[in-house]
Amino acid sequence: MLQGGSVQLLCLTASSGVPLFCRGATRPLPFSIIGSLNGVHMFGGGQGTVLSSCVTDRGGRVLWRVFHDTVVLIAVSSQESGAVSELRLRRLLENSWNAMVLVLGLDELASARNVERLKRDLRSCYRLIDAFLEGEWDGMGDLMHCADCVVPLQPALLQEVLDSFAHAADSEFGCLLTHGKIIVATEKWWRLAPQEVVLLSALVRTLDGTISRDYPVFLPQGSPTVPHRLLCFQLLPGLDVCVLCGPSPSLQKAESELVVQFWSPVIDTLHGCLALRDRCLPSSVTLQHGILGLLLINRESRRAISTVHLWAGAPADVPLPARRRELLRALYTLAITRYFLAEDAQEEHRSVDGLEEDFPAGFSHQPVQFYLATDECKCFALQTPQHQLYLLTSVTVPTFALRSLATRTLSTLLSHTGF
């Protein structure tokens, strides 16, 4: 049905099935297939059932979801890309809808009286939606709904500058990012819904190339009908600071009067942050050889560090970084859909579609650790009430040593980063 390896996203009006847009894949699906995909979903609706997903015998997947009785989003993954998980597609649907609300606001989407106009307006969401479709991004926030973070060398200093900068810009919401990963953010920023934090990080990442921005945003959870202004400044290429504001200050005023004044005194620290892009951890944190990748999640604050660039002198026969990233995503997906199904995630599923079977059928208990050994790598995952740690190691690490490696890594990370 689709070109190899591709995921395609379709958007149609919920009431009449008029196609609004279609993203991803080099060649869009033929109109007749789009019509059938929507038709079968509508048919289900007519019978009092909700069709939410289906799998072909060769691993292609289709997911449907109606948002606010307004639009239906359909995610289609090709058969050749059998590795695309249901979780990834479900998140794609949520993130895409959130992106549409972010840019256009709920009112405009819900009151779509004029379809042609809506179609045109939706074009301004493409860049953000494409960013979620690509999957080439080296973070994992889109999948986890936790914010991708890096740990700077001097967090307290940067936090202080950010807080006073935001305050001077009449805002309580400020965030400093490098390549779309959060270095520090104000306390209020962390009180935004996790999906919003992820969405705003993705937005800032797509704005790269421009030096400042005044971007009207609707917050999908917090303020879906009243726009705020996201002021975004590129301090250094690859390093941005942004604040959420009301009517003042103007972009020009904030830029000319505040940016240089607050940030140039710490320019060296900022340069240091650029180096965190891949490793995400300061070089003072040393971890044992053999670790190909790790993902650390703080479950309470919904923040995460993920990196596949830890082992500088890794031998040539280990998987390359891009592949490690895939493996880490797959490990997380496996854990979250099989073993670590957290209470809140369970509830989320239920409230979202109310359809999922209570999974861990067969388990009356909640696993806290598991390991996997494949011919490509070994994996170990553990969770505590506060954290989850996922480790990807080379096959040369003895299986019996995985657990102690993981617990030691966790305590090293926590003591050095206060994460």
Added chain:
Amino acid sequence: PGSLVVLDWHRCADSKEHFSRIQRRNVRKRFGLLEAPVLRPLLAADTVSYKIFLSGKSGVGKTALAARLAGLPVPSMHHETTGVQTTVVFWPVKLRENGRVLFFRLQLWDCGENTLRRFDHLLPACTEQADAVLLLFSFTDRTSFDDLSSHLTRSSSPSASTVRLVVGTKFDLFMHTDVTERELREFQQAWGVPVFRVPGGAGAPGVAGLAEVAPLLDALAEHLWHRDVLAAQS
């Protein structure tokens, strides 16, 4: 205006050092807000900053022009711009009169035409204290050309001293052109506003070289400097 700055200075040998501060191996350097080109003390040049507003219909090519002038990859697809975005172009200029070199820091203000209509605060943000307005029209869109006159009458704002230039985009698609040379000449005469063609063209995604962008950037610098000289005299 017309005689204050050395045109095509980037071709002259004595400009090498200065241009090497804005590009390396034919790739333009990028600067954050906290950065600027750094020169050896001997060559130190003053930086003069200007705010340039790009104005024109949706799809006419404002975002593409900003990217081209900044030496960034030009998107081949039209993604409507949401809100205001600014891009900074550093451009070294040599004054004819005394051989003095200046770095022009041109901040291009680009706002998606459709969001301009949805949010009231954006247009004032762009025009407030703008030093120049580039009015864009597309050779493939007749109405965008016809609209120019009304824009020019209206835009005695932001202020009388604002530099105004007209830039025609998509000239590479001349096969489909809706605007003739003669009309352009008549327009220039009637309004006394210079008309430029968008550099490069060919709609080619990719990055513009200095030679492509020099005519427009030199002209912009010339007009801005001329304005400043007049202001200083009065």
